[in-house]
Amino acid sequence: MRRLFLRNDFSGYPLRKDFNMDPERNMYSTEDDIEIDTTTEWYLTDSGDLKSVSHSLFTDDDFVVNIGPQHPSTHGVLRLQTILDGETVKHIYPHLGYIHRGIEKLCENFTYPQTLALTDRMNYLSAMMHRHALVGVIEEGMGIELSDRIMYIRTIMDELQRIDNHLLYTACCAQDLGALTAFLYGMRDREHVLNVMEETTGGRLIQNYYRIGGLQADIDPNFVSNVKQLCKYLRPMVQEYLDVFGDNVITHKRFEGIGTMNEADCINYGVTGPAGRASGWKNDVRKYHPYAVYDKVDFEEITLTHGDSMDRYYCHIQEIYQSLNIIEQLIDNIPTGEFYLKQKPIIKVPEGQWYFSVEGASGEFGVYLDSRGDKSAYRMKFRPMGLTLVGAMDKMLRGQKIADLVTTGAALDFVIPDIDR
Amino acid sequence: MENKLSYFGEVREALKTLSIGLKTTIKEFFTSKSTEQYPENRKTTLHIAKRHRGRLVFKRDENENYKCVACLMCEKACPNGTIRIMHEMITDPETGKKKRQLIDYEYDLGDCMFCELCVNACNFDAIEFTNDFENAVFDRSRLILHLDKEVYRGGSLPEVIEGGANWEIGTFNTGTKTK
Numbered sequence: 001m002r003r004l005f006l007r008n009d010f011s012g013y014p015l016r017k018d019f020n021m022d023p024e025r026n027m028y029s030t031e032d033d034i035e036i037d038t039t040t041e042w043y044l045t046d047s048g049d050l051k052s053v054s055h056s057l058f059t060d061d062d063f064v065v066n067i068g069p070q071h072p073s074t075h076g077v078l079r080l081q082t083i084l085d086g087e088t089v090k091h092i093y094p095h096l097g098y099i100h101r102g103i104e105k106l107c108e109n110f111t112y113p114q115t116l117a118l119t120d121r122m123n124y125l126s127a128m129m130h131r132h133a134l135v136g137v138i139e140e141g142m143g144i145e146l147s148d149r150i151m152y153i154r155t156i157m158d159e160l161q162r163i164d165n166h167l168l169y170t171a172c173c174a175q176d177l178g179a180l181t182a183f184l185y186g187m188r189d190r191e192h193v194l195n196v197m198e199e200t201t202g203g204r205l206i207q208n209y210y211r212i213g214g215l216q217a218d219i220d221p222n223f224v225s226n227v228k229q230l231c232k233y234l235r236p237m238v239q240e241y242l243d244v245f246g247d248n249v250i251t252h253k254r255f256e257g258i259g260t261m262n263e264a265d266c267i268n269y270g271v272t273g274p275a276g277r278a279s280g281w282k283n284d285v286r287k288y289h290p291y292a293v294y295d296k297v298d299f300e301e302i303t304l305t306h307g308d309s310m311d312r313y314y315c316h317i318q319e320i321y322q323s324l325n326i327i328e329q330l331i332d333n334i335p336t337g338e339f340y341l342k343q344k345p346i347i348k349v350p351e352g353q354w355y356f357s358v359e360g361a362s363g364e365f366g367v368y369l370d371s372r373g374d375k376s377a378y379r380m381k382f383r384p385m386g387l388t389l390v391g392a393m394d395k396m397l398r399g400q401k402i403a404d405l406v407t408t409g410a411a412l413d414f415v416i417p418d419i420d421r
Numbered sequence: 422m423e424n425k426l427s428y429f430g431e432v433r434e435a436l437k438t439l440s441i442g443l444k445t446t447i448k449e450f451f452t453s454k455s456t457e458q459y460p461e462n463r464k465t466t467l468h469i470a471k472r473h474r475g476r477l478v479f480k481r482d483e484n485e486n487y488k489c490v491a492c493l494m495c496e497k498a499c500p501n502g503t504i505r506i507m508h509e510m511i512t513d514p515e516t517g518k519k520k521r522q523l524i525d526y527e528y529d530l531g532d533c534m535f536c537e538l539c540v541n542a543c544n545f546d547a548i549e550f551t552n553d554f555e556n557a558v559f560d561r562s563r564l565i566l567h568l569d570k571e572v573y574r575g576g577s578l579p580e581v582i583e584g585g586a587n588w589e590i591g592t593f594n595t596g597t598k599t600k
Contacts, residue, residue: 202472
């Protein structure tokens with residue numbers, strides 16, 4: 001066991017209720033964080049004693065290269081401590097927590113509406129879905145029945161956000177492989193998606209649109225026509241990314257057979273989302289635990305067979321088409337009704353535990369809420385999408401070349417603030 | 422993907438994909454540009470969504486009176502402690518009832534994370550966000566705003582408050598002249 005998020009010299013366990021939160025005792029140290037090269041394994045002996053044994057992360061003659069935390073292709077501050085044998089990767093130790101903000105602990109001190117402000121800042125490319133999960137778990141706890149209009153708009157917004165994420169993903173895949181042109185095409189079209197969302201939500205990255213009991217504001221008058229125009233514009237453009245990058249022979253040579261993970265391992269490592277579906281694991285939360293109006297729309301769950309980086313890329317591309325299909329089915333039929341159901345000024349959730357998960361852009365995103373009947377949560381746990389993906393990188397890349405680490409990272413689609421929380 | 426092509430067949434397929442890519446870039450070379458000329462288009466073709474959250478302002482009626490009654494709901498709702506309200510109790514000389522009076526509404530733009538919780542918490546419809554986004558200043562202390570003392574008239578770009586220039590999905594306002 002190693003510390004994932006906190007410093008090595010941190011003492012205590014902040015999520016325990018007996019942790020002393022006195023600011024005087026928890027001053028941030030300006031000393032260097034001395035990194036320990038060992039990891040501790042705990043086990044029970046036959047007589048029931050807890051024993052620990054220390055393992056070394058690497059031996060003296062291992063060649064260790066740090067990739068990150070400031071490496072551009074790690075998409076943020078992620079450090080992958082890589083043990084190399086020549087060019088071949090022997091082992092990867094991810095070091096996380098460079099932007100750990102303690103969102104789960106913060107949520108315990110915030111009131112329920114205040115916690116909403118934090119989820120958008122986790123995976124900012126799935127801001128809508130994150131909020132959907134948090135709002136969903138609180139509404140489930142309070143037993144709020146939403147109107148059809150709210151659920152329709154939420155579904156459309158989730159799918160717009162998914163398109164936004166997938167466009168950025170396909171663009172960044174190209175960027176990490178050195179194809180700047182394809183990157184710019186993706187970013188250009190993402191701008192139109194953001195414009196559509198901004199007219200209604202008022203945000204481009206941090207959306208702040210859902211709230212407990214409905215939506216922040218009604219859709220803007222041009223929303224329906226804008227979305228229709230966007231769908232019309234976007235469909236031919238997706239083929240363009242394939243033409244310029246996805247179907248290119250160089251991309252195929254770099255992506256095929258790289259970072260392969262079979263279905264069984266994907267399930268073992270919890271690799272959800274498009275990365276898992278590329279290996280054939282049917283794990284789409286929208287299909288198997290429908291929320292909002294996903295049970296009423298007709299869409300296909302994309303599953304591919306190879307489980308390599310190329311299939312992950314194609315899975316994202318085909319999901320853009322599916323998202324467009326969903327939006328086109330819903331956009332003409334938004335029912336009239338309330339966009340916000342008035343709640344009490346102080347929101348309290350009755351005692352109990354709830355879990356609500358949504359299909360984020362790169363995996364399942366879940367929120368677990370333990371409420372003791374107060375106006376703030378007793379425990380709020382987020383299941384991030386990227387953490388399991390980074391955890392699986394070691395397995396995917398063992399025995400492959402170091403240059404493929406960047407490609408695999410690009411094709412996995414993780415966002416660091418989401419991992420670090 | 423099963424590869425059943427001969428060596429030269431593979432080369433031919435590879436060249437085909439490369440030429441498709443080149444064809445696409447050539448096609449894009451002749452389509453219209455997508456760069457908006459920001460500082461130049463400020464007063465002409467700039468479009469900022471009306472709902473964009475740029476900064477917090479007091480809503481004022483035609484006599485420039487604000488509606489804030491210093492109930493402190495927004496201060497309590499803010500996760501960051503961005504809003505600080507000073508108030509005093511004054512007695513109405515006619516009715517003898519005690520009433521809260523706002524002395525100072527301090528809003529720290531530098532701390533704000535634009536989550537709109539204060540607007541949601543307000544029961545008197547006294548505050549709102551505007552799309553005034555040109556908030557850069559040279560000194561951090563100038564970000565601390567006193568909303569009751571200022572009368573907001575649209576900031577640096579009053580013509581953009583309602584959204585600015587028209588714009589259409591799939592296009593960019595690349596010019597700097599109004600049509």
